Amino acid sequence: MTARIGVVTFPGSLDDRDTQRAIRLAGAEPVALWHKDKDLKQVDAVVLPGGFSYGDYLRAGAISRFSPVMETVIEQAKSGMPVLGICNGFQILTEAHLLPGGMLGNDHLHFICRDQKLRVENADTAWTADYEAGQEIHIPLKNMDGRYVADTYTLDRLEAEGRVVFRYLDVNPNGSLRDIAGITNEAGNVVGLMPHPEHATEPLIGTGRTDGLPFFTSILKKLVNA
């Protein structure tokens, strides 16, 4: 048996089909979910993909957070369903208050697309179990509003509870506080990050690395063994 992993398409989602491919490459079954539809089609986990939902003309993710599908995603996430937010998906998760903090425009004011070095800080979440804590990986990063910010209390708490999942190494590409690239919620089922693991799943394509594949194998193992 395999697991069914939903990928939500919002208007303006860009990496939805790429994420479906990554799920397929990991051996799970991708299920397309539609933003206007509250029905999650009995998936076992959900990915909110990258893109510019609703054009991101307001704050990134600010409108998508109110779409019908998010009502169910928020409800299910609170009862433990694994949810991964990539880039715009991470922004939506913070707007939906499933993850603390928020994202501002990159400190250099430019869109940035690069092969980004990261350190895995927490390999105990639903989405990172196939990594080892401290492992250094390369994952493509591409965003305009990627500067993670939160108040000092929140940051200290995230650090103390081990909820910083990824940190930027060598270069902080957007001015994120404490080099934070990704975080998780208290239960460890909801993870958000700015870099794009779905773009690092095949040799030859993109940067040619497969450092992102463990995201999708991690969740598959967790769901199948559950």
Place this chain on the structure above:
Amino acid sequence: MSKTPLDTVEHAAATPDVELPWAELGLKKDEYERVVEILGRRPTGAELAMYSVMWSEHCSYKSSKVHLRQFGEKAPQSDALLVGIGENAGVVDVGQGYAVTFKVESHNHPSYVEPYQGAATGVGGIVRDIIAMGARPVAVVDPLRFGAADHPDTKRVLPGVVAGIGGYGNCLGLPNIGGEVVFDACYQGNPLVNAGAIGVMRHEDIHLAKASGAGNKVILYGARTGGDGIGGASILASETFDDAKPSKRPAVQVGDPFQEKLLIECTLEAFAEKLVVGIQDLGAAGLSCATSELASNGSGGMRVTLDDVPLRDSTLSPEEILMSESQERMCAVVEPDKVDRFLAICEKWDVIATVIGEVTDGDRLEIFWHGGKIVDVDPRTVAHDGPVYERPYARPDWQDALQADDANKLPRPGTSEELREQVLKLVSSPNQASKSWITSQYDHFVQGNTVLAQPEDSGMIRVDEESGLGVAIATDGNGRYAKLDPYTGAQLALAEAYRNVATTGAKPLAVSDCLNFGSPEDPAVMWQFAEAVRGLADACQQLGTPVTGGNVSLYNQTGEAAIHPTPVVAVLGVIDDVARRTPVAFQEEGQLLYLLGDTREEFGGSAWSQVIHDHLGGLPPQVDLERERLLGEILISASRDGMIDSAHDLSDGGLIQAVVESALLGGKGARLVVPDGLDAFTFLLSESAGRAIVAVPRSEEVRFNDMCGARGLPATRIGVVDGDAVEVQGEFALSLDELRTAHEGTIPALLA
């Protein structure tokens, strides 16, 4: 209170003496008289609006048409060509049932006036051309040219253009995989912002811009129509800039990439359900163009009710609605029983869609407003029967002196130390320096099919996940070469793009071009244009790569000063399995470096002559198209049979530039030996065409040499991949650290 009567067809016939503002709309007197002659009466205001935009240089190609015919007349036989010149974009068969459509267009004038929006809507326009053919857009490329890198205005124009391309293309989810950035003072007041796009579809999905079948509905969908971009084609893109005239900013359109992304998805969904008979995007000349082209390409006429067009601004006049170039709009022709389904798909994607008319069995395009008929024309006279000019052209009297000013006679470095300094200066000069500060603002990864992206020799996209089938695209153009000799310069542009595609292992199939020139009213410019077209058409014929479409941008000139003639050529290629692609970066130490082709003393128009001597004179490098073809075949075979692990084409900056780029990208140095019969300076810096360097694993050396020997391609062993420096034996060494600082620091220092 009296009200101005609506200028209907009836009213126009009854009031023959009313003066219309034809000159303000960009028409010449004889052109206006021709309109009157066609109609047998004075045009209505709405008709005048349509003729004026459709007969503009930008839309009608009236100055270039007589020359462009050569692309058809000299077109080589090609089984690959499915749709040729004349449609929204050409379509090429790439095998396995796939077809690829691609095209390059200019958005030069708007991008100078308003860099961000000008460049953004350039991307939007070319992408809609691709969708209109039935294809899913899969990549974009952006050949760009700006004024001097250190000129203050470049710092206004370039960051805006780059942000606009990124802002639009990134938001559409299209990987940006190629293009160029060139600086030259000649583009100071006329930057060239060309935009190319590629789309992929199955053969059976090809759609054309025609309205057939009486009773079929004409549906306008996408953004509402506003007052932006009125006269963009006629007033902005078809005249030279002149300080004395009022600002043309309002003629620049404003883009909404989110709307365009929805347009892509909903159009593709409608195609998938086979709901569309004919389709046309709304670009230059907006509704005037879409209605007249759809109607004239189909079998019948068309009736349109302009009152039904959704507006952003309810005060727009019918003339303005017809001329508006509001972005993100498309026009589809749909059978009546499929209209509901089409509208439902649009609603799913939150795209506004409105039936604005229908196909008739007559042969007239009739447009109504408030119940009155304001347009009644034969659509062919609007779309296809525009004026055609045989503009006078003459070889300029300065051409001989320019060619006599031989760059080969410029002082050369006298010592190894001087040569080293010049090489370092060259690889850090703005044109030769790394452009990653620019390209890192573009998304390369989205869609998950990018195999190669800049700074590779060509961008490469996987088309089929199972078989690994892929396509490659490269764009090239060297205005300096073309200035010295436009015929040869255009051929060199094709040769370089062809070579770049072959260097990555793909077989070149077809060509699109964007011909950027000064004012056609200047006989010298017109001669440059005529020569460039003749050169390109001849070369395409010889290389067997037909021109499938493209774009002409004239009036790139400020006052008397025209830009260098700049034909930009895009070559599309196909590769059976992207796993065989050849990258630029050195892969492994110990591999042997071979120089393929002949190196001559050729410095005319070279980067060296520009950077070291600020000189432009002499003749450009010779072209040998048979050699280019042979070189291409060798590079493709070597890639397919695993004989080379990296390759890089040699062009501006010569061999040393290529070696430095391969070394920095691979993080591995090289030891070079100057071959017998060449001096170090010529070896490193000559820009002879028809050359590439390849890195051959030692195990493949014999086989590779045998292949080159048997096919008659000169292959010279020039060194080995090794160490952490680029060393030229007996001359100098430059450490990778020093090279990296020089090569990568320039652009950020100037522009960041």
